[in-house]
Amino acid sequence: MSLVGKVAVVTGAAQGIGRGIALRLAREGADLALVDLNHERLGNVRTEVEALGRKALTLSADISVREQVFSVVDQAVDQLGGVDIMVNNAGIAQVKALLDVTPDDMDRIFQINVAGTLWGIQAAAQAFRKQSRNGKIINACSIAGHEGYAFLGVYSATKFAVRGLTQAAAKELAPFGITVNAYCPGVVGTDMWVEIDKRMAEATGAEVGATYRKYVSGITLGRAETPDDVAAFVAWLAGPDSDYMTGQSVLIDGGLVFR
Ligand SMILES: NC(=O)C1=CN([C@@H]2O[C@H](COP(=O)(O)OP(=O)(O)OC[C@H]3O[C@@H](n4cnc5c(N)ncnc54)[C@H](O)[C@@H]3O)[C@@H](O)[C@H]2O)C=CC1
Numbered sequence: 001m002s003l004v005g006k007v008a009v010v011t012g013a014a015q016g017i018g019r020g021i022a023l024r025l026a027r028e029g030a031d032l033a034l035v036d037l038n039h040e041r042l043g044n045v046r047t048e049v050e051a052l053g054r055k056a057l058t059l060s061a062d063i064s065v066r067e068q069v070f071s072v073v074d075q076a077v078d079q080l081g082g083v084d085i086m087v088n089n090a091g092i093a094q095v096k097a098l099l100d101v102t103p104d105d106m107d108r109i110f111q112i113n114v115a116g117t118l119w120g121i122q123a124a125a126q127a128f129r130k131q132s133r134n135g136k137i138i139n140a141c142s143i144a145g146h147e148g149y150a151f152l153g154v155y156s157a158t159k160f161a162v163r164g165l166t167q168a169a170a171k172e173l174a175p176f177g178i179t180v181n182a183y184c185p186g187v188v189g190t191d192m193w194v195e196i197d198k199r200m201a202e203a204t205g206a207e208v209g210a211t212y213r214k215y216v217s218g219i220t221l222g223r224a225e226t227p228d229d230v231a232a233f234v235a236w237l238a239g240p241d242s243d244y245m246t247g248q249s250v251l252i253d254g255g256l257v258f259r
Pocket residue numbers: 011012013014015016017018035036037038061062063064089090091092093112116140141142143184185186187188189190191192193
């Protein structure tokens with residue numbers, strides 16, 4: 001599969017799964033607009049993309065702010081000659097007992113994980129339509145978009161919402177040649193899981209490391225997931241072989257949640 005001549009915007013590209021996706025898309029031939037709050041780390045990923053012979057643009061933005069998301073997509077169009085693939089990857093976790101969740105907790109995580117994804121869908125769809133190009137929108141969901149997890153209840157609710165947005169956007173945007181799908185990873189060994197494990201220890205009294213080990217022990221393939229495992233599937237979603245798929249939020253979790 002080749003993405004030569006394509007331009008992809010990847011949010012949350014400074015580390016973890018987003019970095020993995022950016023590097024894999026670059027290996028397939030795409031040029032990249034790398035978006036994150038963390039500009040310093042973005043610079044490192046830019047160097048890695050350029051070492052693969054592709055163009056890379058680094059753009060600081062907060063995906064929860066609609067104008068900033070539209071602005072990064074516009075900059076990608078202006079500086080990289082268009083946009084073909086939008087990966088709405090950035091997101092945050094929140095570990096808390098449901099009975100302790102505050103209005104501020106709700107607002108913050110929904111604004112980033114749900115509104116941030118919607119702004120990405122809107123900005124990409126507008127750009128694809130202006131260019132009269134078909135396009136692919138790819139959202140970050142999770143196993144937590146298929147099953148609600150204890151102490152990750154509101155996080156799970158945001159990922160169920162991403163699944164809903166993915167289905168509705170697929171239906172609304174199909175007439176314009178735009179497909180919308182999502183990837184649902186399981187337990188990926190990134191900073192997000194280091195933080196989840198630490199907060200689970202505080203919330204439940206478990207030993208540090210125990211929650212991560214417990215989740216990983218349930219994976220049928222017997223190991224934690226890597227960003228490369230996720231990126232391989234996202235590259236397929238970004239390429240022509242997935243042209244007949246839309247509206248799906250697909251589990252790519254080593255066999256953890258069975259649907
Ligand atoms: N790590 C895991 O096991 C899983 C992760 N996911 C999802 O995959 C996505 C990426 O996760 P990880 O790479 O593990 O997370 P991470 O925490 O390692 O990296 C997330 C990146 O997003 C950026 N970011 C956060 N808020 C932002 C904002 N408002 N605007 C712009 N950038 C922002 C951060 O600066 C960071 O570079 C998230 O949506 C997450 O919910 C889904 C399932 C499992």
